[in-house]
Amino acid sequence: MNIPSDLKYAESHEWLAEDPDAARVGITDHAQSELSDVVYVELPEVGRRVSAKESVAVVESVKAASDIYSPAPGEIVEVNDKVEQDPSLINTDPYGEGWLFKLKMEEGTDLAGLFDGSGYESLID
Numbered sequence: 001m002n003i004p005s006d007l008k009y010a011e012s013h014e015w016l017a018e019d020p021d022a023a024r025v026g027i028t029d030h031a032q033s034e035l036s037d038v039v040y041v042e043l044p045e046v047g048r049r050v051s052a053k054e055s056v057a058v059v060e061s062v063k064a065a066s067d068i069y070s071p072a073p074g075e076i077v078e079v080n081d082k083v084e085q086d087p088s089l090i091n092t093d094p095y096g097e098g099w100l101f102k103l104k105m106e107e108g109t110d111l112a113g114l115f116d117g118s119g120y121e122s123l124i125d
Contacts, residue, residue, distance in 0.1 A: 001124070002029040004095055008111050009120035010071040012053070015095065016114065022077045022102035027059065027068060030124050032094045035061035038087040043079040044101055050076065052113070057100055059090065068100060072109050078102040 003009075008016045013031035017024040032038065040060040050056050050070040057068035079101045083089050089098040115123060 001033075001121075002095065003117045003121050005117035007095070007117065008071065008114035009117070009123075010053075010069065010114055011123065012069045014069060014071045016071045016103075016111070017099075018111070019102075022104045023072065023074075024099045025071060025101050025103055026094055026099040027066075027090060028120070029094050031066070032091050032098075035059065035063060035066060036091075037062045038090045041083050041087045041090070041100070043084060044076045046076055046079060048076045050074065050103070059087075070103060071114055072103060072105045072111060074103045074105040074109065076101050077104045 013028045015026055015028050038059055038061045042058040044056040052070060052073050054070050055067040056070045059066050059068055080099050083098060083100060
């Protein structure tokens, strides 16, 4: 299982790549493998303000539909149109081309409630 150590992870299996401009968010390698073949993605609207743990997107696979939650509060500033066109990117490259949206986090956002790589690995074991 691929768990990059430089990312933060939510208990609901989203990852967050911190960036001063806008954090990238996607679902973990573990989550995509549990879902199996992703066939549809519904992304949030750019400009939407979200709370931490708020449902913001949907990923559907041949097995199930799964809500995607924002790992932090902020504003959606960009979505990955590529995954709408080719949802399989979530399966083939969940931490690269398969990201879902970018989040401009609220100033002073505390990410202490998220796991580091080893904490997330313990969660899924």
